[in-house]
Amino acid sequence: MITRETVEKIAKLARLQLSESDLEKYTGQLNNILADVEKLKELNTDAIEATTHAVEVANPLREDEVKTNTVIDAVLEISPDHEAHFFRVPKVL
Amino acid sequence: MTTFETVIGLEVHAQLKTKTKIFCSCSTEFGKPPNTNTCEVCLGLPGVLPVLNRKAVEFAIKAGLATHCSIQRKSVFARKNYFYPDLPKGYQISQYELPICLKGYLDIEFDGQKKRVGLTRIHMEEDAGKLNHDFGSSDVSHVDLNRACTPLIEIVSEPDMRGPKEASAYLRRLRDILVYLDICDGNMEEGSFRCDANVSIRPVGQEKFGTRCELKNMNSFRNVERAIEYEVKRQEALILDGGKVVQETRTWNADKGISESMRSKEEANDYRYFPDPDLLPLIVEDAWVEELRKQQPELPVEKSERFAKDYGIPPYDAEVLTADKAVAQHWEEAVKAAQGTEPKKVSNLYMTHLLKLQKDIPETFERITSSIVAEVLKMTEDGQISLGMAKEILDEVAASGKAVKLIVEEKGMVQVSDTGAIEKVVDQVLADNPKNLADFRGGKDKLFGFFVGQTMKALGGKANPKVVNDILMKKLKG
Structure with missing residues (x-):
């Protein structure tokens, strides 16, 4: 059972500002999702290995070869703030 | 008075010496102008996909083999979620429930004792960028993402060490191995080999571990020892004073020689790990491991x-x-x-x-x-x-x-071993010092040194001492 406090906590961790009505709505929706999962749990999956993906594909691995990329100039240009090729952010320590 | 036992576990982050980053083809070269080793992937732009570097996987396997770990056929990358300006995606790609290496060990030696330290796991992850706090105005920080997405392995030990000396012996051994494998340059000062220590104390004889503190920011072997020594004393004083150790992260201040509590938000450790949907499970077949085993130096x-x-x-x-x-x-x-x-x-x-x-x-x-x-x-x-x-x-x-x-x-450094030349000089020395010669023959053995000195001096110190001794011995006896 997901409580409203849980939703508040997750929202805070995700830096989401939710209105009262949003909190209400998401608490309900999340509980509905969990209820569906509960339903699935009725199936016996003891003999099935847990997967993180629906299909198992061979590893797409990359060779260790350098490619240059200059997208940074455009990215700095549209960033909120930059200086001397650094991104500039409010002081953090 | 209660005697305490120290319990230490170490987490080491080692930067892998690949040419490119772990999930993109940007160079990992150190010292480039800010943000020049970046691309859509390591800048965390939307819509991009990470692709794993084969070499980084090989290096992680090599580290696992050298530390007697079991290499996992299947491992999974997970997202560790937190917000910080050096982490452009808002999550770090790491491995959590299924790391690439499990259960190894390292044999160490310290103060003439041998000991086996268990390794819990080795997992792969990406590094964060670098924040610069001393550049320009004092109310801003500057972000350089050149280091973001550089491949790391995190090597986690069991809480098997019982003192600062053991901890540094373990670290040195681990570093030597990674350097021998040529997978990490092992430079603590430059941060390519970083160590965090989990330290707790318990009364001798007690089985249950005490509450631990995590120490960070120790950038040399010496500082690791000093920081642990300090932390142990701090915890002892606290407990003997009737207080309790609070689980927290503390940073080592080498200048002051103390550890300081880091302001930790209560949710700081709530990383909400989940498998990264952008990356498929990593499958390492036995044949690959065996191939790498053959290459181990x-x-x-x-x-x-x-x-x-x-x-x-x-x-x-x-x-x-x-x-x-x-x-x-x-x-x-x-x-x-x-x-x-x-x-x-x-x-x-x-x-x-x-x-x-x-x-x-x-x-x-x-x-x-x-x-x-x-x-x-x-x-x-x-x-x-x-x-x-x-x-x-x-x-x-x-x-x-x-x-x-x-x-x-x-330098005219030729040692004279030519017996003819030396004999001539010796004859001259004996002729020049008739009194000493007579005294020597009369039993004053100590004068032998005098004759050696005179001969060597005449030869400018370049004579072979053994040859000089032999000749003198023969001639002095007459």
């Missing part, structure tokens, strides 16, 4: 044992000589090149002279090649030069890179 412990056994040098010498892979190779080549010179003599030269020389002149072992060591040692064996002269020549080679022959000529 001889590691420091094995090399040290082999040196002691095959070359008959003391175990201590072998250990010192093998701590640095390049030095070990240099030494072994010199021994082979100096056929006929006892390995122990070669070892002595490194232990008493060359290793010290290297501290002053970093190019020492590039300028003094193994064949130069062999050449100079051979000259001493042949009696051409003395050991003192040999060292002088090597100093000069290290400093200037000049050829040995040239130095010998310039």
Whole structure:
């Protein structure tokens, strides 16, 4: 059972500002999702290995070869703030 | 009074020496202008996909093999979620429930004791970017993402260590291994080999662990020892005072010699890990592991044992000589090149002279090649030069890179072993000192030194002492 406090906590961790009505709505929706999962749990999956993906594909691995990329100039240009090729952010320590 | 036992577990982050980042093809080269080693992937732009670097996987497997881990056929990348300006995606790609290596160990030695330290796991992850706080205005920070997405392995030990000395012995051994494997440059000051320590204390005899603190920011072996020593004292004082240790992260302040609590938000450790949907599980087939196993180089412990056994040098010498892979190779080549010179003599030269020389002149072992060591040692064996002269020549080679022959000529360093020439000088010395000669023959044996001195002086110190002694002995007796 997901409580409203849980939703508040997750929202805070995700830096989401939710209105009262949003909190209400998401608490309900999340509980509905969990209820569906509960339903699935009725199936016996003891003999099935847990997967993180629906299909198992061979590893797409990359060779260790350098490619240059200059997208940074455009990215700095549209960033909120930059200086001397650094991104500039409010002081953090 | 209660006696306490210290319990230490270490987490080491080692930067892998790949050319490119773990999930993109940007260069990992150090010291480039800010943000120039970046692309859509490591900048965390929307809509991009990470693609895993094969070399990074190989390096992680090599580290696992060298530390007796079991290499997992299947491992999974997960997202560790938190917000910080050096983390452009808002999550770090790491491994959580299914890391690539599990359950290994490392054999360490400290204060003459041997001990086995368990490894819980080794997992792969990406590094974060770098924040610069001292550039420009004081109310802003500057973000450089060149380091973001650089491959790391995190090596987590069991809480098996019982003191600061053990902890640093473990770290040194681990670093030596990674450097031998050529997968990490092991530089603590520059941050390519970083260590966090989990430290707790418990009354001797108690099985349950005490509450631990995590220590960060120790950028040398010495600082790891100091920080742990301090932390143990702090926790003891706290408990004996009736207080309780609070689980927290503390940062080591090397200048003040104390650890300080880091302001930790209560949700700081709520990372909400989940499998990264952008990356498929990593499958490592046995054949790949076996291939890599075949490529594993001889590691420091094995090399040290082999040196002691095959070359008959003391175990201590072998250990010192093998701590640095390049030095070990240099030494072994010199021994082979100096056929006929006892390995122990070669070892002595490194232990008493060359290793010290290297501290002053970093190019020492590039300028003094193994064949130069062999050449100079051979000259001493042949009696051409003395050991003192040999060292002088090597100093000069290290400093200037000049050829040995040239130095010998310039300094006129030829040891006279020509018996005819020496005999002549000895005759002259005896003729010049009739009184001493008579006294010597009358039983004043001590005067032998006087005659050696006179002869050497007349020969400008360049005579082979053994030849001089033999000739003098014969002539003095008359």
